[in-house]
Amino acid sequence: MAAETPAITPELVAQHGLKPDEYQRILDLIGREPSLTELGIFSAMWNEHCSYKSSRLHLRGLPTKAPWVIQGPGENAGVIDVGDGIAVVFKMESHNHPSFIEPYQGAATGVGGILRDVFTMGARPIAALNALRFGDPDHAKTRHLVSGVVSGIGGYGNAFGVPTVGGQVGFHTRYDGNILVNAMAVGIAATDGIFYAKATGVGNPIVYLGSKTGRDGIHGATMASAEFDDASEEKRPTVQVGDPFAEKLLLEATLELMTTGAVVAIQDMGAAGLTSSAVEMGAKGDLGIRLDLDNVPTREEGMSAYEMMLSESQERMLMVLDPDKRDEAEAVFRKWGLDFAVVGYTTDDLTFRVWHNGKEEAALPIKELGDQAPLYDRPWVETPKRPVIAASDVPAPNSLAGALKTLIGSPELSSRRWVYEQYDHLILGNTVQRPGSDAAVVRIEDGPKGLVLTCDVTPRYCEADPFEGGKQAVAEAWRNITATGGKPLAITDNLNFGNPERPEIMGQFVFCLKGIGAACTALDFPVVSGNVSLYNETQGRGILPTPTIGGVGVIDDVSKSIGLGFAGADEDVVLIGETAGWLGSSVYLWLIENREEGAPPPVDLQIERRNGDFVRELIIKGEVTAVHDLSDGGLGIALAEMAMAGKTGATITALPEGVPAHAALFGEDQARYLVTATKADALIASAQAAGIPALKLGTTGGAALTLPNGEAISVADLNAAFEGWFPAYMARAAEN
Amino acid sequence: MKSAVILFPGSNRERDAARALKQASGQAASIVWHGETELPKGTDVVLLPGGFSYGDYLRCGAIAARSPVMDAVRAHAAKGGLVIGICNGFQILVESGLLPGVLLRNAHLKFICRMQHLKVERNDTAFTRLYRQDQVIEVAVAHGDGNFLADADTLKRIEGEGRVAFRYCDADGIVGKDSPNGSVNSIAGIYSDKFNVLGMMPHPENLIDPLVGGTDGAALFESIAAGLGRAA
Numbered sequence: 001m002a003a004e005t006p007a008i009t010p011e012l013v014a015q016h017g018l019k020p021d022e023y024q025r026i027l028d029l030i031g032r033e034p035s036l037t038e039l040g041i042f043s044a045m046w047n048e049h050c051s052y053k054s055s056r057l058h059l060r061g062l063p064t065k066a067p068w069v070i071q072g073p074g075e076n077a078g079v080i081d082v083g084d085g086i087a088v089v090f091k092m093e094s095h096n097h098p099s100f101i102e103p104y105q106g107a108a109t110g111v112g113g114i115l116r117d118v119f120t121m122g123a124r125p126i127a128a129l130n131a132l133r134f135g136d137p138d139h140a141k142t143r144h145l146v147s148g149v150v151s152g153i154g155g156y157g158n159a160f161g162v163p164t165v166g167g168q169v170g171f172h173t174r175y176d177g178n179i180l181v182n183a184m185a186v187g188i189a190a191t192d193g194i195f196y197a198k199a200t201g202v203g204n205p206i207v208y209l210g211s212k213t214g215r216d217g218i219h220g221a222t223m224a225s226a227e228f229d230d231a232s233e234e235k236r237p238t239v240q241v242g243d244p245f246a247e248k249l250l251l252e253a254t255l256e257l258m259t260t261g262a263v264v265a266i267q268d269m270g271a272a273g274l275t276s277s278a279v280e281m282g283a284k285g286d287l288g289i290r291l292d293l294d295n296v297p298t299r300e301e302g303m304s305a306y307e308m309m310l311s312e313s314q315e316r317m318l319m320v321l322d323p324d325k326r327d328e329a330e331a332v333f334r335k336w337g338l339d340f341a342v343v344g345y346t347t348d349d350l351t352f353r354v355w356h357n358g359k360e361e362a363a364l365p366i367k368e369l370g371d372q373a374p375l376y377d378r379p380w381v382e383t384p385k386r387p388v389i390a391a392s393d394v395p396a397p398n399s400l401a402g403a404l405k406t407l408i409g410s411p412e413l414s415s416r417r418w419v420y421e422q423y424d425h426l427i428l429g430n431t432v433q434r435p436g437s438d439a440a441v442v443r444i445e446d447g448p449k450g451l452v453l454t455c456d457v458t459p460r461y462c463e464a465d466p467f468e469g470g471k472q473a474v475a476e477a478w479r480n481i482t483a484t485g486g487k488p489l490a491i492t493d494n495l496n497f498g499n500p501e502r503p504e505i506m507g508q509f510v511f512c513l514k515g516i517g518a519a520c521t522a523l524d525f526p527v528v529s530g531n532v533s534l535y536n537e538t539q540g541r542g543i544l545p546t547p548t549i550g551g552v553g554v555i556d557d558v559s560k561s562i563g564l565g566f567a568g569a570d571e572d573v574v575l576i577g578e579t580a581g582w583l584g585s586s587v588y589l590w591l592i593e594n595r596e597e598g599a600p601p602p603v604d605l606q607i608e609r610r611n612g613d614f615v616r617e618l619i620i621k622g623e624v625t626a627v628h629d630l631s632d633g634g635l636g637i638a639l640a641e642m643a644m645a646g647k648t649g650a651t652i653t654a655l656p657e658g659v660p661a662h663a664a665l666f667g668e669d670q671a672r673y674l675v676t677a678t679k680a681d682a683l684i685a686s687a688q689a690a691g692i693p694a695l696k697l698g699t700t701g702g703a704a705l706t707l708p709n710g711e712a713i714s715v716a717d718l719n720a721a722f723e724g725w726f727p728a729y730m731a732r733a734a735e736n
Numbered sequence: 737m738k739s740a741v742i743l744f745p746g747s748n749r750e751r752d753a754a755r756a757l758k759q760a761s762g763q764a765a766s767i768v769w770h771g772e773t774e775l776p777k778g779t780d781v782v783l784l785p786g787g788f789s790y791g792d793y794l795r796c797g798a799i800a801a802r803s804p805v806m807d808a809v810r811a812h813a814a815k816g817g818l819v820i821g822i823c824n825g826f827q828i829l830v831e832s833g834l835l836p837g838v839l840l841r842n843a844h845l846k847f848i849c850r851m852q853h854l855k856v857e858r859n860d861t862a863f864t865r866l867y868r869q870d871q872v873i874e875v876a877v878a879h880g881d882g883n884f885l886a887d888a889d890t891l892k893r894i895e896g897e898g899r900v901a902f903r904y905c906d907a908d909g910i911v912g913k914d915s916p917n918g919s920v921n922s923i924a925g926i927y928s929d930k931f932n933v934l935g936m937m938p939h940p941e942n943l944i945d946p947l948v949g950g951t952d953g954a955a956l957f958e959s960i961a962a963g964l965g966r967a968a
Binding site for chain 2: 151154155158159160161243244249337421422423424425426427429432443559
């Protein structure tokens with residue numbers, strides 16, 4: 001072995017993504033030159049992806065506690081209590097870099113990884129969501145990436161057997177070189193049946209579960225911690241390959257194993273595989289770990305210690321076992337045809353030891369591997385404020401109906417049916433509100449309780465004003481849950497940004513986090529899990545700041561949840577909330593005027609909460625027949641979506657006063673909802689009594705949406721534009 | 737009614753199927769592991785659930801069709817016992833020789849999950865007696881390989897013997913207007929020659945509840961429960 005071991009040169013250190021001062025920190029910590037395997041371990045633990053070295057300092061400011069939070073950030077996933085002894089386990093995680101290089105496998109293994117995070121904690125996954133961002137539709141690679149990512153997500157989730165119930169798809173040229181694939185998984189467990197990663201007991205066996213280890217994915221986490229350059233596509237071999245069949249077996253075997261009482265601690269092997277899982281279990285339990293790699297099941301011959309420690313082969317877990325239950329535990333895994341191998345044991349020397357072929361390949365202080373990772377307070381500058389654009393300074397379109405049709409058929413706002421029909425969203429038979437709703441509603445087992453789930457962020461707002469954009473992302477998730485009747489409980493955040501070594505990017509990060517924190521606090525909507533993805537940048541061009549928020553709420557009786565489609569004719573259409581006609585950073589300004597300018601709409605969190613609480617109560621009391629939140633494209637788009645979903649038109653006779661018609665229709669003022677009711681007078685009176693603006697806009701019915709200026713557009717025409725863009729776009733790909 | 741749901745490695749709609757059987761009959765279904773060589777004593781109906789048995793890494797259903805339990809399922813069918821295969825279960829029935837034809841990749845080459853109308857071709861079988869003749873029902877489809885095909889002679893026999901159970905159609909019941917996968921003659925499900933084995937791609941087990949999309953699938957399970965064992 002020694003002859004093959006290269007010297008630890010500065011070049012080799014750099015290839016491992018470690019800066020010279022970081023390497024010096026290693027030397028100081030262990031008092032000697034590391035072996036190659038040790039260098040690999042440090043690079044795996046200290047890269048941005050695993051160590052959060054640029055972000056940790058700022059993440060500390062997020063609110064993470066509430067009476068219903070069982071487990072906040074720091075475990076495989078967050079856990080909240082939804083009553084009746086039911087815990088909800090959820091997290092969102094990015095797989096951006098691998099998905100750009102190999103879209104099918106990159107996206108598939110992103111889904112696999114997040115599902116594993118959830119069932120590692122003892123929860124059965126009951127829903128998946130995803131938030132996807134692609135480059136300009138006209139960019140040469142976009143179609144290929146959309147096609148590959150969507151089929152990869154479907155290919156994994158469909159075979160695993162979890163319904164994919166919601167998400168987001170967006171396009172913008174700033175993602176041309178760095179797409180985003182953020183996958184979220186949600187599971188349920190008994191509140192007293194949660195499993196954690198903290199190892200206990202000295203001399204307990206460490207068991208390797210699942211698929212065999214191969215050479216795939218070596219240095220995946222390091223790749224995810226670097227900018228892309230022209231050579232990035234050569235990194236294809238570092239993308240892992242997913243096996244949803246193995247994952248399904250691992251799920252069933254793991255949950256069955258947990259019922260035996262054999263599991264002391266358990267951790268999935270995600271980024272940095274065996275290294276990260278072993279170190280985390282030991283460090284959390286204040287124990288040392290000894291691994292004997294000769295016992296690791298491998299799929300290839302002659303793997304070195306270095307390769308085994310850095311492999312990111314999928315569908316694997318590491319567990320600390322109760323030695324008295326070993327036979328029982330092994331029988332479960334054998335039944336499911338999975339590997340079960342004792343690969344080490346816990347020790348009391350707080351050292352992470354790795355043995356291979358009779359030689360100690362690594363002996364490192366286990367606490368310091370995690371705790372002493374570099375921590376950076378990177379310099380940042382605040383994003384300059386943009387001017388507020390007055391509605392009167394934005395030209396009106398020739399035709400309001402024409403603008404509406406253009407927007408509803410645009411890449412940004414058109415139907416995502418082409419995407420979600422490739423995801424099995426009906427399996428398990430509990431999907432009450434399906435994709436295309438404000439939020440998905442998934443019944444828990446036989447009900448009546450259900451979860452309300454959504455993914456939200458408006459990257460153009462975050463770019464324009466990171467603080468307001470961060471607030472808005474959380475507020476919109478809260479609003480979407482509210483609009484289906486749910487009580488918002490907690491979020492997971494997936495923070496996607498460019499290169500944190502650039503002060504302006506770091507400034508985006510810092511202020512988005514401040515905004516997220518402010519909104520979470522004001523809305524009682526704490527962060528319980530999350531993931532940071534930095535270096536989403538290619539040749540100096542970063543993505544739009546994209547802190548995706550995955551929101552989870554609960555509804556006590558899913559039969560009370562409500563959809564967004566007009567429920568019938570002759571119902572009153574009422575706008576709840578204040579309309580100032582805010583067109584800065586709006587979709588209208590971007591797509592109709594071709595201007596990506598202006599301050600984004602401010603979010604008043606007190607008003608957000610007041611209006612939302614009012615609407616939720618209307619839903620639960622059964623006083624409204626349909627509800628839709630207003631977001632991208634404002635009132636006009638919301639009306640069109642309600643009409644299409646309900647296959648019913650409406651005649652709009654009034655718009656908010658004192659605002660130009662195009663700003664009233666397409667302005668993106670926050671904290672607003674559209675509701676319908678058979679008789680709205682009482683509803684409007686009670687809103688006004690609570691100081692909440694409520695304006696009757698018109699009446700449902702007919703086959704067209706008629707605007708106050710007399711312009712009309714048929715629901716069929718709207719639908720053709722809305723449903724047309726995506727399939728036509730992807731069909732063009734087939735011709736190319 | 738005693739029902740058995742077979743669990744293959746990679747099955748994933750076994751819980752959905754068991755729920756539908758229980759809702760229709762009041763009795764919990766037995767979940768039977770693929771490695772078993774016998775069905776639970778007194779089993780009336782066997783259900784092969786949807787999923788991706790063995791990952792569908794070979795032809796869909798090909799490995800599962802050779803599981804130990806399938807000999808017991810074949811014996812059950814040979815005695816006239818009821819067998820229903822849904823989605824991957826249909827693929828397994830075809831691969832195991834209990835039903836004719838093959839299920840190819842969807843014509844558009846993509847997995848598709850959506851609501852789909854079906855026409856009930858006959859209502860005189862053990863599986864459809866509670867539907868109306870030619871009733872148009874709406875259920876879910878969720879598959880990548882549901883494109884049914886058989887050679888000309890086989891197809892002629894299936895059609896001639898009235899063994900098509902369901903055809904894809906549009907909301908008005910017009911066959912040929914709305915197929916999710918390109919199946920020949922819009923075939924969504926077929927019977928064995930004795931009408932005691934049914935294979936179908938759509939998922940009636942996911943449409944048994946007004947809160948979750950509708951109840952058009954419930955009558956299939958209620959039909960089984962209502963008139964057990966007597967195939968028409």
